[in-house]
Amino acid sequence: MKSKRNGGTFLIVIGLLLIAAALFLIGYNLYDEYRAGKSSEHILTVLQKKIPDSSAAEGSAQADLEPDSAELPDYILNPDMEMPVAEIDGYNYIGILEIPSLELFLPVMSEWSYPNLKFAPCRYSGSAYTGNFTIAGHNYSTHFGPIRNMETGDQVIFTDIKGRSFFYEVQTVETLEPTAIEDMLSDEWDLTLFTCTSSGQARVAVRCFKVDQSFAER
Numbered sequence: 001m002k003s004k005r006n007g008g009t010f011l012i013v014i015g016l017l018l019i020a021a022a023l024f025l026i027g028y029n030l031y032d033e034y035r036a037g038k039s040s041e042h043i044l045t046v047l048q049k050k051i052p053d054s055s056a057a058e059g060s061a062q063a064d065l066e067p068d069s070a071e072l073p074d075y076i077l078n079p080d081m082e083m084p085v086a087e088i089d090g091y092n093y094i095g096i097l098e099i100p101s102l103e104l105f106l107p108v109m110s111e112w113s114y115p116n117l118k119f120a121p122c123r124y125s126g127s128a129y130t131g132n133f134t135i136a137g138h139n140y141s142t143h144f145g146p147i148r149n150m151e152t153g154d155q156v157i158f159t160d161i162k163g164r165s166f167f168y169e170v171q172t173v174e175t176l177e178p179t180a181i182e183d184m185l186s187d188e189w190d191l192t193l194f195t196c197t198s199s200g201q202a203r204v205a206v207r208c209f210k211v212d213q214s215f216a217e218r
Helices: 002-050 145-149
Strands: 086-088 091-099 104-109 122-125 133-136 155-160 165-176 191-196 203-211
Touching: 002 086, 002 091, 002 104, 104 122, 145 191, 145 203, 155 191
Parallel strands: 133 191
Antiparallel strands: 086 091, 091 104, 091 155, 122 133, 155 165, 165 203, 191 203
């Protein structure tokens, strides 16, 4: 009888420890998400001071495409050029991503890594100039978690460090296997935003085509 009681007590202790561990993990994840949101807000504030107003930026992305422009900008003459960066707190950023339908306004880091994703979305490959731009983001609710709710026709805007804005329209939202790297980096799309699902067993990829500003504002 005593052995059964001891066994029951042991199981209760193990159960309580598991519950405590689960609560700790939930609390840590909530804190990590809160910290990531605050980090992005701080970076965004600093970055906005460094980026010229896109509406007044000389040679904006749309004006650059006018055939009677006196001088083509460097990124059209040399689309493979490196995107300009702004350094903040020791990290390089290439611009700001805006998703109006989700009320998201986020800085974008120049290079991706798992530690970098805890601060802000990161360029995974390509650039806004070459038309095969891929941006990865953590699935925090303050970062890329909500992109799974995007719909065809939603607008996405990327503004580079020079204040030039590039407008995109969502074409489709896909769910991909984590190993489908070639599909993720498909040159078919001008812009891809991706994140892991909450379970981590798949990826959500938002595929976009570039549009001109007048079409985007209709």
